[in-house]
Amino acid sequence: MHLSGEIVSSVSSVFERDPAKKKEAEDLIEYIERFNELFSRGQYESAAVYAANCPRGILRNEDTIEKFRAVGRIKGKILPLLMYCEALVSTCLSIKQPLPANLTAEAIKCALAEKRLDLVMHWITLNKLVLSEEAGDAIYKYAEVDKHNRSQCLALAQIAYTESGVHKKAVLCLCKQGQLFGALDYLHYYKRFATEDYIFLLKHCPSVELIRLLTQEWKGKPAMLPLGETLVSLIHTEHRPYCIRFLEDIAKEGRDVLEQMIIKDETCTVEAWKEIAEMCLHVRREKLSKLLISILAAQEGVVEIPIDDDEGARLMDHVFL
Known part of the structure; x- marks a missing residue:
């Protein structure tokens, strides 16, 4: 890939209509040709610095990234692409302009591919990068590669997601770090989350405690998710054990506690609670299933309907008059 073709042609066409700028x-063009000369001689470090400092940023682009990427590895030397990425970030300080999101993401992915998390940490602390969801995703995935530095990766990914406005993934990073209270504060602060965003969190970081926090009041504020609907959305997935354990934990606090939670959940239909009770029975939690049935039976305006089990247990259904 030779940059003196399309770019030189582009430069010429831009300035040919303005004779006063012909010298520029x-x-x-001379600058670009000098870059190509350095590159062709294999002087990649010099070429990287030269390109990053190019006037008008004409060599600070994805085409130049691809040119360095094509070189590949050179035994015993720093990856040429990483040289260019480092030069790009370094020059942001001198030109006083942040690195665009597309180049930032490429630089971060390159550094992580070379296991240079230290570089990514340094770059982000400079506050000279335009972070994006793509950059956040790259760091988030790297947390599974470098498990020793998992917490640092998740913290960095959270910064990227927050700055790029991908708040549900920022909260996920907090949850993955075990900072559930911090996650709840974040959720209440932004107040922009749809039901599917909360379910996204539960499916990607399932825990009994997170179910509890999302379905109960928090610091005097109403629950973010209705209890029954939340359980129904998870009960038929691999996250079923968390739902069962959650209900069992509530039941241990007393029948009245579970009953009040069911009564206050005005959005969940009796059919949905029937579904939950059936699943409890299916996984051999007969005691829990019968408790749910008896709580529903005790409510005003309920008649019996059969539940689908071998013993012919009964579940109740509301009659809306």
């Missing part, structure tokens, strides 16, 4: 065009 000639200087830019």
Whole structure:
């Protein structure tokens, strides 16, 4: 890939209509040709610095990234692409302009591919990068590769997601770090989450405690999710054990506690609670299933309907008059 073709042609066409800027065009073309000369000689470090400092940023782009990427590895030397990425970030300080999101994501992915989390940490602390969801995803995935530095990766990914407005993934990073109270504060602060965003959190970081926090009041504020609907959305997935354990934990606090939670959940239909009770029975939690049935039976305006089990247990259904 030779940059003196399309770019030189582009530079010429831009300035040929303005004779006063002809000299500038000639200087830019000379600069590009000098870069190509350094590159062709294998002087990649010099070429990287030269390209990153190019006037008008004409060599600070994805085409140049691909040119360095194509070189591949050179035994015993730093990856040429990483040289260019480092030069890009370094020059942000001198030109006083943040690195665009697309180049930032490429630089971060390159550094992580070379196991240089230290570079990514340094770059982000400079506050000279335009972070994006793509950058956050790269760091988040790297947390599974570098388990020793998992917490640092999740913290960095959270920064990227927050700055790029991908708040549900930022909260997920907090949950993955075990900072559930911090996650709840974050959720209440932004107040922009749809039901599917909360379910996203539960499916990607399932825990009994997170179910409890999302379905109960928090610091005097109403629950973010209705209890029954939340359980129904998870009860038929691999996260079923968390639902069962959650209900069992509530039941241990007393029948009245579970009953009040069911009564206050005005959005969940009796059919949905029937579904939950049936699943409890299916996984051999007969005691829990019968408790749910008896709580529903005790409510005003309920008649019996059969539950689908071998013993012919009964579940109740509301009659809306």
